[in-house]
Amino acid sequence: MTVTYVIDGARITGLDRFWDVIGEAVNGTGGYFGRNLDALADCLHGGMGTPDDGDYVFEWRDHTASARALGHEETARQLRQSLQRADPTHRAALRHRLDEALAGRGPTLFDRIVEILRDEGPGDVRLR
Helix, strand or coil: CCEEEEEEHHHCCCHHHHHHHHHHHHHCCCCCCCCCHHHHHHHCCCCCCCCCCCCEEEEEECHHHHHHHCCHHHHHHHHHHHHHHCCHHHHHHHHHHHHHHHCCCCCCHHHHHHHHHHHCCCCEEEEC
16 A cells, blocks of 8 residues: 655745655654755665655645745755855865856756655655
8 A cells, every 4th residue: 555645845945844844744743754865865765754665655735835945045045055064075066056056047956855756765756
């Protein structure tokens, strides 16, 4: 039997809120399901609330609201934070990504999260 986890996109106002919403969708109030993109990918591989057999789907309702909240502006905000603590060898690439986000170009956090949900775990994601 397929388990469906509902992500309420209307509740997502930025990346920090996304972590709360997906954590609650999978593991209930106060639940954890990653607090960064790498941890999200790890959680999708099981043992963090999803069925071991991978028979699950994320139904992302009102995903257009989430796409706005996790768009270029929020992407740029997160990249600025990353740039401050980045290893010097990664700063040029981060600066380039930041410049692209500030110009409204390139992948957004929303794009990256959807990619991770689709590609990293055995489950699926449906945008509604």
